[in-house]
Amino acid sequence: MRYGGEGRTRLLLIILIVTALFLITLDLRGVAVLDGARQGTQTILSPFQKAGNFILTPVKNFVTDITHLGRTRNQIEKLRADNAKLKADLLNRKNADAQLKQLESILDLAGTAGYKVVNAKVISQGSSQSFSQTVTIDSGSNAGIKKNMTVLAQSGIAGVVKEVYPTSALVMLASDPAFKIGVRIAGTQQIGILTGQGSRSGSLQLLDNLTTVKVGDVLLARGSVANRPFVPGVPVGYVTAVDNSAGEIAQNATVRYYTNFGGLGVLAVVVAASPSNPGDALVPTKPTPTPIPTVTVYVTPSPSPTK
């Protein structure tokens, strides 16, 4: 069935579309009013996001456990026996401990390099409706955070500050497809550009076609002019695969980030870098294998043969 008031509706539709195009044009031209509107919205939303994060933390833990059910079946089988002993208040304690552990690791990392950091809790995961990878943290310009500052997680880089509001900030994760960082391979001076791919893996392109990269190589941030957006020396990830295709101008490799972007609870924003470049001081140490005791049994043959 055709709609009756088509003339009026079409006019309305045209007006709305023109308005939308007008807004896009204004935003692309950098009109401050639209930025202010977004900032205002975030300022209003921030307390609700903090409250939501506080209330939903136990539920989030539960959902995360469900998500990883298939991958950690053995661990869950073991935990199932212990779960009966757990009480509801321990869920909050568990969460606090996990965040404390993350915070300790971050502070260790920042302390080794001499970075001055501002710690913040993740209060919201960005919607993936826009195909972007972002999180919101509960500290903003009031805590000294500015745009384009490096953000650390417990074992390496987490991302970069994209937008700052008075009491919160939007962090573009290193897994975002728009994320690019200049990196160098620890121990050498080989440099390249690492790009996010929407997951925990990144794509590395070396800049020099005469150098090579191998699996296991550790990547560190090269650093930027005036240490923004990236401070030097931050561990980024390690090479998991190398593309040796003939005809490529420069070598490409797949990199696995040290940071697990699915479990971010506490982050640290580097507000001031160390006066000197930390070099390779932040390269994560490889886990040392625990020695397994061996039992040697000596058998002495008896003088008379047994029947």
Place this chain on the structure above:
Amino acid sequence: MLTRQISLSVPIFLFIFLFQEAVVNQFKLPGGGFSLFVIFALIWAVISTPEIAALTGFGAGILMDMSQSAGGPVGQWTLIMIIVCYGVSYLGYGDGNINGNPIGVVFFVVVANLITGLLFLASSALLGVTTGSFTQILLTLLGHSLWTLVITPIVLPVFSFMHNFVFETRTVL
């Protein structure tokens, strides 16, 4: 009449938007999760007249553009939502098999959600917004569609009731 409809619709839209930003976005769900707000706007559009649907798309799009996680410029989501909301309403208007039938509404919402994603990708390419690798996009679109297929039938009665309350229509899906 129009004043009543607008004064009731605006708080509902703001509440769902707030719920999306403060609650739904807290969860990192497999496959990219879902947008309750988009589902709500699309359901609202499918069961409304094209005129109301276009206005719905405009209002929903403006709110989505104000979201911190909106990747592109202000106006991008507004444009997409106007087109999609008007489109689904125009195609289904007056057809009881579509906007009067829960299965029809679910089908329209899932397809419209997919088209929303595709339009976002196309407009992002034009506006220079980076959206990721082909595989990642494909997985996200598939994830969004599956989540929408699961969530829409659950929330449809509630949203339909709200629509009925605002517009005083007779049928509740």
